[in-house]
Amino acid sequence: MSTIDGTIVATALPTISRDLGGLSRISWVATAYFLAQVTSLPIMGKLGDLYGRKFVWYVAVALFTAGSMLCGVAGSINQLIAFRALQGVGGGGLGTLAMAIVADVVPTRQLGRWLGYQGAIFAVSSIVGPLAGGLFIDQLSWRWAFYVNVPIALVALAIVTVTLHVPYRRIPHAIDYTGAALLTLALVCLVVLTSTGGEDFAWTSPAITILGVGAVGLTLLFVWRQRVAVEPVLPLRLFADSDTRVVLALNVTSGVLLSCGIFFLPVFLQEVAGVSPLESGLLLAPTMFGAAVGTLVAGRRVERAGRYRRWPIAGSVLMAVGMTLLSTLGTSTPATLAIAYGGVLGLGVGFVMQTTLLAMQNNVEHRDLGIATSTALLFRLLGPTIGIPIFGAVLNAGLPDHGPRTAAAFGHAVPAVFLAAVPVALVSIAVSLRLQERPLREHARYGPDTLTAAPVVVED
Numbered sequence: 001m002s003t004i005d006g007t008i009v010a011t012a013l014p015t016i017s018r019d020l021g022g023l024s025r026i027s028w029v030a031t032a033y034f035l036a037q038v039t040s041l042p043i044m045g046k047l048g049d050l051y052g053r054k055f056v057w058y059v060a061v062a063l064f065t066a067g068s069m070l071c072g073v074a075g076s077i078n079q080l081i082a083f084r085a086l087q088g089v090g091g092g093g094l095g096t097l098a099m100a101i102v103a104d105v106v107p108t109r110q111l112g113r114w115l116g117y118q119g120a121i122f123a124v125s126s127i128v129g130p131l132a133g134g135l136f137i138d139q140l141s142w143r144w145a146f147y148v149n150v151p152i153a154l155v156a157l158a159i160v161t162v163t164l165h166v167p168y169r170r171i172p173h174a175i176d177y178t179g180a181a182l183l184t185l186a187l188v189c190l191v192v193l194t195s196t197g198g199e200d201f202a203w204t205s206p207a208i209t210i211l212g213v214g215a216v217g218l219t220l221l222f223v224w225r226q227r228v229a230v231e232p233v234l235p236l237r238l239f240a241d242s243d244t245r246v247v248l249a250l251n252v253t254s255g256v257l258l259s260c261g262i263f264f265l266p267v268f269l270q271e272v273a274g275v276s277p278l279e280s281g282l283l284l285a286p287t288m289f290g291a292a293v294g295t296l297v298a299g300r301r302v303e304r305a306g307r308y309r310r311w312p313i314a315g316s317v318l319m320a321v322g323m324t325l326l327s328t329l330g331t332s333t334p335a336t337l338a339i340a341y342g343g344v345l346g347l348g349v350g351f352v353m354q355t356t357l358l359a360m361q362n363n364v365e366h367r368d369l370g371i372a373t374s375t376a377l378l379f380r381l382l383g384p385t386i387g388i389p390i391f392g393a394v395l396n397a398g399l400p401d402h403g404p405r406t407a408a409a410f411g412h413a414v415p416a417v418f419l420a421a422v423p424v425a426l427v428s429i430a431v432s433l434r435l436q437e438r439p440l441r442e443h444a445r446y447g448p449d450t451l452t453a454a455p456v457v458v459e460d
Helices: 002-007 013-020 028-051 053-073 077-105 108-139 149-163 177-196 206-228 236-240 242-271 277-283 285-305 310-326 335-363 366-397 407-432
Strands: none
Touching: 002 077, 002 108, 013 077, 028 053, 028 077, 028 177, 028 366, 053 077, 053 149, 077 108, 077 366, 108 285, 177 206, 177 366, 206 236, 236 242, 236 366, 242 277, 242 285, 242 310, 242 335, 242 366, 242 407, 277 285, 285 310, 285 335, 310 335, 310 407, 335 366, 366 407
16 A cells, blocks of 8 residues: 555646646645655654554554545645645555564564565555556546555554554553754655755755755764763664664665666656556566565575675666666667666666665564665665756756657667666675675564563553
8 A cells, every 4th residue: 555655646647737737836745745654764664663453554544534535525636745745644654564573573593584465565655656546547536546545554553453462561641742853854854855856946046955955964963962861763873883874875875776667667667668547557577576576586595594795786787787788778768678677677676675774674673674674665766856956957957958758869868867876886886795694583573582572561
């Protein structure tokens, strides 16, 4: 649900703008969800550590479902944007809490396989979103793109209520609301800056300068707050570990490169190869299929061998190869070759994303499991937040300012975008080589050896 709703409005935005108006603000229907999702990730992870992940997961599903219903009945573009933000708050909790719960009940040695399953779901959902949006528009209404979440949420609630019993230890509750507010405001400044810079405002405009200064200043205040808070939202002790810093950097680079492929390969397919938007969505499937295969293969191999370091390195190399191949596209390149190159990129991303998350969860103390998971996902989402506007500026710079933007023009501009992403892949290779190999835990977080160590409370 969380992943699909990040992309389901992509094909619905033109219809929504005709129905509700507000064309100048229509992009915020997607941005509001993404922004709320990013800012809620670390908070939801921390709340899960404090109050129990199953209970907080219930809250996240309730917020997401309520937001979905309200989006379906929205009567204006401003209402829809506000309700999408509410939906995004819930969506930010769904993914991070689900991954943390898996780490609670599965031994780290097997965790790669189970995170691989979740990675495959993520990959498939990224493709299903735009296709489902187009299907609902053609057959029903754009409002059903939101209503469809309700029956899915009810099924999920029933399954979790009956089958999931996650024990947890109660600890003193001291939520750092000041830190949460500072983090949220800093991310708001960053997302608005990267979303509007070069489009609504020139990069040298006073508005962008204010946003940049605000993002830096609020980040510094947030770091100071985390040093003095009793229960920090984002414990700085996480960053004391060298592997944690490597993992977070790899999550940023892989997020940048995957979003570059997802957003700009369809531009090539539609503008140069001449396929329809729906067809370009289908042709994007090999990229996400490669990511799904990568997560599954790496997960199973890590479970059998107990070694994970080689996979982020191999994945970074494949990402560099995929981006280099994509940079060679031209007006005469067949669409089949372009999507094959995308498959190489996706395979590399699959090798990197889930094994780095496994490494981080394996290294942290149990008290930090939820916040460590949400932090890794936060940095992964920061990749497209930063990368897409920059690559969009590269694309626009390669297109003529006046006159028709022909297929030949896109045939030169889009490969330049992929070429600009190659240095990011090279940085990923250099960073991945710094990752250390550490023994994987053989026991689950909650099992016979841990349940007897201290009293626990089982969530009903």
